[in-house]
Amino acid sequence: GWTHEADMLFDARTDLATLATLIEDHSRILVALDGDTILGCVNIADRGAGLAYLGLLCVDPQLQARGIGKQLIAAAEATARDSFNANRIEMTVIDRRIELIAWYERHGYSRSGETRPFPVPVDPPLTMLVLVKAIG
Template structure:
C-alpha cells in the first residue's frame, strides 16, 4: 500500500540565481506562457484578453540580464526553471517586473514565496527602501494580489505603448499602467 501523497504545488526545494545570457532561450517561452496565448489561460495571470502578440522577446530579456544594476532572477525546482522576475536598481528603490510563474504552477503560493525572496534580495543587494512595479490598471485581480503582499496603489499612471508591438497588440483602447509601491523598511509581508 502506498501512503504517499502529492505535495501542494508550492512545496519543494526552490533555488534562486541570476540569469545568464545562456538562459534567454528558456526564459522567453516561460514569460510568454504566463501572459499570452491559450497556454496562459491555465493560470490566472493571463493578459490574453487584453493583449495579443508577444509579451517579450530575446533582446528585451537579454537587456534585463546584461544591464548594469539589473538582474533577471531565475527560480528553479530540481534544476528546471519554473519562474523568473526582473529586479532593477533605481536609486533608493528597486523595480520589480517581468514576473512569470508557469501557468500550471500558479495559485498555490509559489508567487508569494518568490516575491518575498525578490524583496529580500533587493534590500540586501542594493539597500533599497522601496520596491516599485507597474501593473495594467484593468488587472484588478492582480492588483488586489499585490495589495495583499503589502503594495499600495499610487494613482500615478503611465500610458500603454500603443503602436509598439514589442509589448503586444492591444485588444482594447483603454490600457494604462499604474505604479504600485511597497515600503521595504517594514517587516516582510507573509
C-alpha cells in the first residue's frame, strides 16, 4: 500500500537508541493517544536558522484514513513554530513513494528540487526527495 515501505525496506526503520538520541538532540517526539493506546507519532527537530525537520510520521495501520496523520502534522508544525521559532519545515520522502508525496503536497508541502541519499545503504539504492513548507 501507499502508507508503508514494506516492498522496499525489510529492516526496522529506527530503534530505541536512535529515538533516545532524537529526544536529547533539540527534538520532540509527539504521540497521539486514545487513553493508553498509541495511535501514532511524529518527530520534529530544530535545525536552526528558522528551519525544522519533520520525520518518523506514523499512524497505526488499522487507524489510518481517520485524520490522525493530519493532526500529527499540524501539531508538529505548531511545535516547530512555538518551541523552535521555525518559519519553515522540511522532510524527506523516498522518491518512489508517489502517493505519499502527493498526500504531503495536499497538506501544503512542495518539492524543493533537492534530493538526498537514503541514510543507510540498500540495494537497489534509494533517493530521498526534500519537501518544504512555510509555517511562519
